[in-house]
Amino acid sequence: MAWYQRLSLRILLPLLGVLLLSSWGSFTYSEKLLERVILEQVQRQAEQFLVGMARQIDHLDTSLDRLQLEQLFHQVLNEKRRQRQFSILKIYLYNHKGEVIAHSEPGEHPPKVLSGKYGDVLRSGNPYHSDTAEQKRHPRSGEWITSVDIIIPLFRGGEIIAALESELDLTATKQTISTIDDEFEAVMVQIVLWSSLLLALVTAAILWLRLIRPVRSLSAVTHQIAQGDLSARVHYQSSDELGVLGAAVNQMASSIELLFEEKERSYLQMVKSLTKALEAKDAYTAGHSGRVAHYSVLLGRRLKLEEKQLMLLRQGALMHDLGKIGIPDRVLNKPEQLTDEEYEQMRAHPVLTATIMRPLRERFREFSDIASWHHERWDGKGYPDGLKGEEVPLLARIVAIADSWDAMTGDRIYRKGMGKHKALSIMCEERDSGQWDPVLILEFIAMIEGALDAEPAAE
Numbered sequence: 295m296a297w298y299q300r301l302s303l304r305i306l307l308p309l310l311g312v313l314l315l316s317s318w319g320s321f322t323y324s325e326k327l328l329e330r331v332i333l334e335q336v337q338r339q340a341e342q343f344l345v346g347m348a349r350q351i352d353h354l355d356t357s358l359d360r361l362q363l364e365q366l367f368h369q370v371l372n373e374k375r376r377q378r379q380f381s382i383l384k385i386y387l388y389n390h391k392g393e394v395i396a397h398s399e400p401g402e403h404p405p406k407v408l409s410g411k412y413g414d415v416l417r418s419g420n421p422y423h424s425d426t427a428e429q430k431r432h433p434r435s436g437e438w439i440t441s442v443d444i445i446i447p448l449f450r451g452g453e454i455i456a457a458l459e460s461e462l463d464l465t466a467t468k469q470t471i472s473t474i475d476d477e478f479e480a481v482m483v484q485i486v487l488w489s490s491l492l493l494a495l496v497t498a499a500i501l502w503l504r505l506i507r508p509v510r511s512l513s514a515v516t517h518q519i520a521q522g523d524l525s526a527r528v529h530y531q532s533s534d535e536l537g538v539l540g541a542a543v544n545q546m547a548s549s550i551e552l553l554f555e556e557k558e559r560s561y562l563q564m565v566k567s568l569t570k571a572l573e574a575k576d577a578y579t580a581g582h583s584g585r586v587a588h589y590s591v592l593l594g595r596r597l598k599l600e601e602k603q604l605m606l607l608r609q610g611a612l613m614h615d616l617g618k619i620g621i622p623d624r625v626l627n628k629p630e631q632l633t634d635e636e637y638e639q640m641r642a643h644p645v646l647t648a649t650i651m652r653p654l655r656e657r658f659r660e661f662s663d664i665a666s667w668h669h670e671r672w673d674g675k676g677y678p679d680g681l682k683g684e685e686v687p688l689l690a691r692i693v694a695i696a697d698s699w700d701a702m703t704g705d706r707i708y709r710k711g712m713g714k715h716k717a718l719s720i721m722c723e724e725r726d727s728g729q730w731d732p733v734l735i736l737e738f739i740a741m742i743e744g745a746l747d748a749e750p751a752a753e
């Protein structure tokens with residue numbers, strides 16, 4: 295799977311994108327909010343300044359002498375221009391008709407008449423603040439500056455007698471805001487980066503525990519089941535969707551396992567039926583298979599095999615010659631010496647048995663191996679595959695010894711079986727010939743000797 299196809303990345307990347315986008319939005323909004331708060335604060339201070347000035351004007355002569363007013367403006371402006379927060383560019387005083395009666399720049403012609411929305415101050419008595427800052431050139435330096443207007447009404451005896459306008463230069467305030475913005479920006483960028491990193495790590499950990507790991511476990515188990523391991527189960531237990539899916543996979547595996555067991559049981563039953571058919575066809579094989587199973591299990595117990603292996607050993611021994619069902623009766627029951635061609639037909643029976651048992655091989659490999667290789671030899675001179683030493687499965691090596699023992703001691707239609715003592719002496723002679731597994735043949739001989747010693751009268 296390519297890295298960009300990983301589920302964790304497909305979840306994490308959009309999440310981080312949304313996080314960064316929302317952080318950028320909050321950041322921009324915070325910047326604007328900060329700027330607005332500072333400007334409002336400055337405008338309030340400027341308004342308070344104008345209110346103070348209005349009180350000073352109120353204390354002047356009631357005729358609002360122009361000269362007196364302009365001296366006052368001049369004095370106040372000089373004082374205010376020394377302050378950093380905001381500076382006042384110009385001050386105008388309008389009469390109740392909106393005509394300029396005094397302004398802070400003596401010698402200049404009165405520049406305007408208060409009208410429109412500015413004139414509303416004289417009619418409504420409410421102060422006026424510019425909503426937005428205006429870019430204009432400074433009247434003396436000619437530099438571009440940011441300015442806003444504030445107009446307040448002047449009352450005397452409850453009547454609006456004049457309006458006082460002030461043009462504020464907010465350039466210094468803007469620069470202060472810009473400096474604060476830069477610092478704010480640096481802090482915000484760090485906060486956003488670290489919180490994004492932390493969130494990404496926490497999200498990745500949760501994704502791994504709650505999603506990726508269970509999905510991988512599910513994937514591994516379904517792969518195992520697809521490969522034929524029906525015992526594989528999902529161990530992730532949770533009440534979430536993945537837990538439900540895991541339980542469903544386990545249920546599916548159990549159902550498939552039951553189906554396979556049923557199928558194998560049916561096939562095993564069929565193989566047993568075939569064995570019965572062979573026993574009906576060849577009386578010798580019936581007794582022979584039973585005795586081979588008997589001796590095999592005795593040797594298996596002596597070797598301390600597990601019960602499951604003993605069961606397989608018994609079943610395998612009972613069916614080890616099943617392939618003889620495909621050999622013609624005239625060859626199978628021929629009392630005389632077999633011709634070379636007939637001998638080859640007889641030698642084909644392990645392959646025929648293996649072919650019949652192939653459907654069982656997946657689940658009962660050892661069971662099937664017994665049939666396939668019970669004529670193989672430890673020294674590699676056996677058939678059909680010429681396997682050598684431990685290449686021949688253990689259970690097949692056991693059955694090979696038991697099969698040979700019964701071939702010597704069992705009765706045939708054309709001859710009587712040899713005595714057990716004689717057969718035992720032949721086995722002892724063959725012990726070092728390399729035909730048999732050296733450990734197994736010693737155990738088998740010891741087992742037979744023990745049995746003969748215990749039942750001397752049986753011979």
Ligand SMILES: [Fe+2]
Pocket residue numbers: 614615643668669697
């Ligand atoms: Fe055989």
